[in-house]
Amino acid sequence: MTDTLTPVLTDDWDAAQSWKLATYESRGGYGALKKALGMAQDDIITAVKDSGLRGRGGAGFPTGMKWSFIPQDNPKPKYLVVNADESEPGTCKDIPLMMASPHTLVEGVAISSYAIRANKAFIYIRGEVLHVIRRVQAAVAEAYLAGHLGKNIHGSGYDLDVVVHAGAGAYICGEETALLEGLEGRRGQPRLRPPFPAVAGLYASPTVINNVESIASVPSIIANGADWFGSMGTEKSKGFGIFSLSGHVANPGQYEAPLGITLRQLIELAGGIRSGHELKFWTPGGSSTPLLTAEHLDVPLDFEGVGEAGSMLGTRALQIFDETTCVVRAVLRWTEFYKHESCGKCTPCREGTWWLTQTLARLENGQGSAEDLDLLVDQCENILGRSFCALGDGATSPITSSIQYFREEYLAHLEHGGCPLDPMASTAFATEGASA
C-alpha cells in the first residue's frame, strides 16, 4: 500500500534555492538524463509506455503512445514542445513546479527530446508569470553551461537546443494546435486535424506536445523504472499527480498523491472545508470539467472514476466552493471567461458564448423565466460537439452540470428577483459565520 501522499515532483520544493542546478544535482538531478543517454531511444519510449503515464494536461492520452506516433522515417526534424500555458481556471500546478524546480522540467525535456530524436525543444510558457519565466530561462542557461543541453550532451553525440518562449495571453493556446500557431507567430486558433501534430506539427514537422507535469514525470520514470511508477495509482490511471486544492478549504495548496485519491481524503488533508461551512460544489479538473457535489466526495480521482461520475479528471484542479457561493454567479463568471477566451474561429463557440453570457446574466439578476433554463440547455447542446475545438465543449460543462445539480438555485434567483446570496460571505476575508 502506497502512502497517502507521494511527493516526487514536489519533493524538492522545500529545499533551499531549490531552483538552482547545484541544489537539483545534489539530490541526484540529471542522473536520469545520464542513464537515458545510455539507453536505446526506443527503450525510453517503451519505458514511458510501460509506466502507464497519461498526459497530465487534462486529456489523459498515454504519453508513451504519443511519442511512438512520431514517424521516425520522416526526414524532417522532430520537435518537442512543452505546453506550459497553464490557464485552465483552477489549475495551478505547473506554475509552482516551474518556479520551484525548473530543472525537473529541463531534465524531462532533455530525456524526452532524446527519445523522440528531437534536436530542438520549445517550452511555451504563458506570458503572465514573469518570475516563472525567469526561473526557467535561468535553468536552461545553467543546464547549457553544465553540458546537460547543447552540443554532444555528456559525450553522447546527442545535440539539443531548448528555447523558452513566452506567450502573450490566450487561454486557447493551451489547446495544442493553437499553441503551435502561437509558437509559429500566428493567431492562436486551433488547426484542422488531421494531420495530427505527431505527423505535421510545428513547421509541419513531426512534433510531440506534452504538458509540463507529464514531461517532469519522465526523469523519475527513467530513474526508478516503469514498474515503480505503475505501483502507484489505479489500474488504468497509474502514477502520481499533483492535486491542486483551492477555494473554501482550510489549507488550499498542492498535494501530490497517487491517482485515485478521493476528494474526501484531500479535504481532510487540507484541514477540512473552512470552519463553519460545508461543501457545495467542486470542479474535479478545472472549470471545463462538469461540476460535482458532496455526493461525489468518494469518487476516486482517476480518469475512469471521475468519468463515471459524469465529469472528467482534467488537471486535478479541485476548486472547492462552500454553501456561501452562488452557483449562478460562479457559472456566469466562467461563461464570461469562455466568451473572453473564445478564439472566434468557429460559430458555435464565438456566438454561443456571446448568447450564453446574456442569458445567464439575466438569470443571475433574477430576470428571465424558468424556460430560460431549457434554452440554456439547448444552446449548450448546439455548442457541445459542434465547435471546432474543446473550448466550446468546456464552456458548456459548468452550465449543464449546474442546471443538473442546482436547478432550484437558478429558480430561486427568479423568485428572489436577484441573487439570494451575499457575495461578501464567500470571500476569504469574510468574518467567520457572516453568511449564516
Next chain:
Amino acid sequence: MTQAPEKAVTKTDEVSLTIDGVQVSVPKDTLVIRAAEQVGVQIPRFCDHPLLAPVGACRQCLVDVPDAGNGRGFPKPQASCTLPVAEGMVVNTQATSPVAEKAQHGVMEFLLINHPLDCPVCDKGGECPLQNQAMSNGQGESRFAASGGTKRVFPKPINLSPQVLLDRERCIVCQRCTRFAAEIAGDPFIELVERGAQQQIGIAEGVEFLSYFSGNTIQICPVGALTSAAYRFRSRPFDLVSTPSVADLDACGSAIRVDHRRGKVMRRLAGDDAEVNEEWITDKDRFAFASARQDDRLTHPMVRDADTGELRAASWPEAFVVAARGLEAAKKKVGLLPGGRLTVEDAYAWSKFARVTVRTNNIDFRAREHSAEEAEFLAAAVALTGPDGGGITYADLESARTVVLAGLDPEDEAGAIFLRLRKANQARGTRVFSVSAVGTRGLRKMGGTLLPTVPGTEAAAIAAVAENGEVALDAGGVILVGERLATVPGALSAAVRLAATTGARLAWVPRRAGDRGAVEAGCLPNLLPGGRPAADPAARVDLAAAWGVQKLPDNEGLDGAGILDALLDGDLRALVVGGVDPADVPVTKKLRKALKKAFVVSLEVRASAFTELADVVFPVAPSSDKAGSFVNWEGRVRSFPKVLDNPSSLPDVRVLAGIAEERGRSLGFRTVEQVAAEMSQVGAWEGPRPEIAPVEIPRGSTSGDLVLSSWKQSVDDGRMQDGDEHLRATARPPVVLVNQATLAGLGVSEGDTVTLAGPLGSIALPVAVGEVADGSVWAPASAPGASVRHLVGPAGSTVTISGTTEGGSK
C-alpha cells in the same frame, strides 16, 4: 465545382459511400460536402469554397456520420467541408437526419443572433447565401430576440481600401476573404483581427488592402459584409439583367458576368470558367467598365464641314459617303491602324477592308512599340496556335515544371496568368524564372527567381537560359514572352530558338484583349487572315478565291511606325484609325500637322486627339454594346453576346461595311454573325508557314549608364479605366526602384524624392529599393499622374537619377 486536380482519376481511386441512403462513388480525397452534391444534396455552407483550402470554421455544414467506414460512427456531427470520404462511409445530411438538421439549425441560429436585420438595405439582399440558407435551413423565429438578447454592433462601415468597404456587423468571419487574399492573391493585407466575439476582418493601421484582385473578396463574401464603392447601394440584384461576357482589358480572356439595369452596366462579376480564370478576375476586369459612359462618348457620326473646317454631326449615310470619297481620292496611299482592342470579327473586317476595299497591306494593329522582327514572329510562331492545335493553355501552365517569363510581368499585365502560375507554384512547386531587370512582388508571389537582365540585353539573356543549369529548361517547360520584347532586337527570335533547342513550348502574351485576334485576322502588313503569309502568292490566291476577288495587294505593307512615317513624309494621304489611345501613339506637333493634311477616318468610342483631327468620325460600339469574340493569349476563342442595345453606335464591322459599300467594293457582310460565318468558311492557311529569320543578337553595352526598365501596371492611367476613381486610387504608388548599390551611390535614403531624367525629360518620385539588375532602374510607365513613358522616356532609355536636393546631376 470540384477542383481541377481531380480530373485524371482512374477507377481504383474511387471511393464508394452512402449519403442519405444513396450510394455514390467519388474520387478518393473528395470532401463529403462535395460528394453530397453528386447525389443532389446541397449541404448549407459559408466558409467552404471549392478553390480555397478547407477551414471548418463556420460549422454550418454539420452532418451525421453513423459509420466512418470502419464500422464506427462519430459520436457528434461532423463538418462535411473538412471530412474526406472513406470507403463504406455512411453520411446522413439534413435531408434524412434529425441530428444533422438540429445541428445546422443551431449553427444558423448562432450566426443570426449577431447579424443585423438590414437585408432590405443590404447590397447582398436577394443574392445572399446567408439569407437564402436561413430561409432553406433555418428557423422562422429568433429565440435570441425573444430572450432579450443584445446584438453586437460596430460603427459602420470601414474602408479596407479605396474600393472595398467592410460592414463588420454583417460579417460572419468565415475567412473566405482573408483566405483568398493569402492563398490565391498572395496579398495578405486583410487579416482576422481581435478575438472571440470581437473578431473581425481588418487591415493594419495605415496599410490598405491594395491588391489587384481585391474585388474577388466581395464576390465570394457569403453575406453583405464586403461591398465595393462602385456598386454599394446602387442596385438590387433582382433589378439586374445578367449577361455572360469576356473581360476586355487584357489578353487573358477571363469569363465575366455583366449586370445591367435600364441600359446601364451596374457591375461586373467574375464568371466561372475552370479552363481559363477559374472564379477570379482582376479589379481592372471588375471595376473598369465606366469608360464607355464618360461625357466624351461619341453618339453620332461627324464629318468635317467644308466651310467651317469644324466637325459637325452627320447622318450615317452621309458619313459613309464622305469617308468613301476621301479614301477613294487617296487611292492606295492609305494606312490603317485598327488598334488592339477589337473583337476578332471587327479585326477581320478591318483586315478585309484594307485588302479588298483600300487594296493595301498598310495595316498594323500594334499601336505601340513594335518591330519587323515581331511581325515575323507573330506570323511564324503565334498565328494559328491554340488549345485545339496543341497550344499552351492555362492548364499547361499549372502542370508545367518550369516557366520562363521574358518581357512579361503577369501580375501587372495578365492577371489570370499570374494567379494560375502562383497556384502552380504553391500546389505543385512549378519553378518560375523571369528574364527581367526587376524581381517584382508578383514574381516573389509566384515563388519566382529573377534572371537579372539589363533592358536591351534580353536577347542574350534568353539565349543564355538554354545553358542555365538552374533553370534546366526542357520539354516540360513553358516560355511566355510578352509584347514588350518587340522593342529588343533579337529577343523574340532568341525565344523561338530557346524553345527549339530545349523542347520547351512558347507562347506570346500581349496586353490588349484584341491583340491576339488581330493576329488571327491578319491586321498586320505581312499577314492575311487565317495565318496566310501576305508574301506568299499561293496564300494570296487562296484567300482571293475565298473572298471572290481578282487579286490581293502584293506590295509589301507598311507597319505601324512605317504608316506614321509615311504620313509625316506625305507618302500616305489617308489614315483609317480606330481604338488607338493617343497616350500610346502620342500626337506630336509634327503628326498633328501631317494628320491635318491627310484624310483621316476615325472609328472611336470616345473623343480623342485622333477624332479631333479626323475628317470623318464614326462612333463605334464598346464591347458591352456588341456581340463578338476575343481571342485570348492561348488562342482560345472567347465569344460573348451583346449586353446593351445602344443604337447610337455600331460595331466596326458595320461601319467598315458601310464605307466599303459606298466605295463600291463591298466586304460581303454587315453583321458580326456574317463575319463569323465567313471566317470559318475562309479557315486557316494550310500551306507552309513562314519561318523567323535568326536575328543577330546585339552585344550588350557596358557603358555604365543606367537603363530604364518600365511597363504599364495593372491599374494605370489607361483610358479604359476612366470613370472609376476608386479603382484608380488603388493603383500602386509610383516609385523609382533601384537596387541597394545604386541607392548607396545616390547618397539618399529609401523614401526620399529623386529625379529620374531621360530622353523626354524628368520626373521627381520617391525612391524605393528592390531586386533590380545592376545598371538598371525601374519606374512605372503609366502610373496615374506620373507617366514615365511620356515624361522620361520609353523602356530601354538611358536615364540618370539624382537626389532632388542636389539640384540634379545631369
Next chain:
Amino acid sequence: MIDEKTYAELREIADRYPEKRSGLLPMLHLVQSAAGQITPEGIEACAEILEISAAEVSGVATFYTMYKRRPVGDYHVGVCTNTLCAVMGGDAIFSRLKDHLDVGNDETTEDGKITLEHIECNAACDYAPVMMVNWEFMDNQTPASATQLVDDLREGKEVRSTRGPKICTWREAERVLAGFPDGLADEGPSAGPASLVGLKIAREQGWTAPAGSTSEEKAND
C-alpha cells in the same frame, strides 16, 4: 521608439527560431518594452523583419491580451476575477481599486503610474484572491492590502512580489518576456506556503513515494 538597438534585438529574437516568424510573440513583447505599447511603427518593424504583412502582425497583436494598444502605466495591476478568485474576494478588490484609483477596467491613472485590469485565472488559485503586478504574483490579497499596494507603487516605495523579486516596471518586465533575462531569477522563495502544504504533511507523516527499483537517490530522500 524602435531605435537601432531595438531593431537589432528584434532580429536577434527572430534568429532564435528555425523559422523566424516564430519570434513574433516575444518580438511584440520587446516592442512593448521599447515603446510602452504596441505601436504601428513596432508592427511595421516586425513585419519587415519577418517578411510578412503588417496586417498579419496586427492580427497577432490584437489576438493576445497582453499586448496593449494604449499606453500602459509603470505598473500593470491585474486583479483575478475568474470565478474562484472572484468568489474569494477578487470582485471586491477590483471594485475597491476602481474607486480608489478612479479608473475603469484597462485604464491608466492620470499620473501614468498604474493601469488597472481585471484578469483571468493566473494559475495561483491556492493563493486566492490573487493580484498580479507587472505579472509578478501578489498572493492572498484583501481590499485593504490591494489599496496599500497601489498606494505604495504610486509613491515609489519598494514593493516585493510575495513569490518573487522587487517589482520592476512594466516595460522592464516585457523585456524579460522577450527573452532578455534581467538577472533576478534567484530572488524570492522556492515556493509560497500553499505550494508546500502537501509536502509538509508528507514530511510530518513520513509519507514518500515507494523506493525505486533502480534508483537509490531521489525516492529515498
